[in-house]
Amino acid sequence: MEGQRNSEWFKTFPDDHWLFSEEKAVADGTAAAEHLITHPGMKVFDCPCGDARVSIHLAKKGAIVTGLDLNPRFIKMAKERFAEAGLDGNFYVGDMRNASFPGGCDLFFSWANSFGFFSDEENRLFMQRMADCIRPGGRLVIDNPNLWVVQGPPEPPEENKAIRGNIPYFRYEYDYETKCIQAYEDGKWVFSERMYDIKEYEEMFLNCGLELVEAYSEYFTPYDEKKRRMILIAEKK
Numbered sequence: 001m002e003g004q005r006n007s008e009w010f011k012t013f014p015d016d017h018w019l020f021s022e023e024k025a026v027a028d029g030t031a032a033a034e035h036l037i038t039h040p041g042m043k044v045f046d047c048p049c050g051d052a053r054v055s056i057h058l059a060k061k062g063a064i065v066t067g068l069d070l071n072p073r074f075i076k077m078a079k080e081r082f083a084e085a086g087l088d089g090n091f092y093v094g095d096m097r098n099a100s101f102p103g104g105c106d107l108f109f110s111w112a113n114s115f116g117f118f119s120d121e122e123n124r125l126f127m128q129r130m131a132d133c134i135r136p137g138g139r140l141v142i143d144n145p146n147l148w149v150v151q152g153p154p155e156p157p158e159e160n161k162a163i164r165g166n167i168p169y170f171r172y173e174y175d176y177e178t179k180c181i182q183a184y185e186d187g188k189w190v191f192s193e194r195m196y197d198i199k200e201y202e203e204m205f206l207n208c209g210l211e212l213v214e215a216y217s218e219y220f221t222p223y224d225e226k227k228r229r230m231i232l233i234a235e236k237k
């Protein structure tokens with residue numbers, strides 16, 4: 001498999017491959033709103049927000065949503081989506097590596113595979129940036145795939161270090177040494193994503209003044225490492 005690898009791949013990734021279906025967004029968004037929005041007026045920072053197809057359900061439950069995304073087309077769609085629903089929302093174009101939230105948000109919402117795009121060092125810096133955007137006592141929620149789903153058992157099979165599989169649009173290879181997936185479309189390299197397990201998240205949280213307080217699988221069902229999703233909630237001390 002071939003193709004030039006580019007660490008800034010997310011700047012040219014095709015729009016139509018980024019977002020889950022509207023149907024899935026309704027299921028995810030209503031479950032997230034039910035679990036995470038405890039009172040009207042909660043300040044939610046959806047970062048990166050895509051076209052806000054998930055966080056609009058948090059707004060419907062009374063959250064005040066601010067969204068940031070690199071893609072101007074998604075930001076325009078997010079603004080239109082909120083306007084059509086008669087909801088207030090504040091959306092802007094930006095790189096999440098430079099995100100800020102003056103005064104601190106109540107909930108930093110990192111939904112749908114949105115953590116792990118960068119190098120290990122940059123991912124850690126971004127974790128600190130997320131923490132800096134949250135008020136003391138506020139929370140971070142990360143929804144990412146469970147490592148087991150792409151990797152299989154934690155130890156590599158002896159004779160074969162690479163694991164191969166399929167995800168929508170892509171064929172991927174998981175490498176046990178770098179803990180990254182490399183994804184290919186029609187044989188051409190498209191992106192790389194670092195896959196963290198729950199222990200690594202816990203350690204990164206602690207280093208950034210956050211503490212893991214709850215862990216779930218899809219739709220906030222009890223956490224099971226063999227289920228598809230990992231939803232982690234960390235609290236800022």
Ligand SMILES: C[S@@+](CC[C@H](N)C(=O)[O-])C[C@H]1O[C@@H](n2cnc3c(N)ncnc32)[C@H](O)[C@@H]1O
Binds near residue numbers: 110
């Ligand atoms: C998998 S989508 C998830 C979007 C949204 N959280 C949702 O649940 O629909 C990831 C998003 O990250 C955005 N993105 C990628 N790199 C980014 C960056 N460096 N800064 C800000 N947004 C970025 C993409 O434009 C895309 O909308």
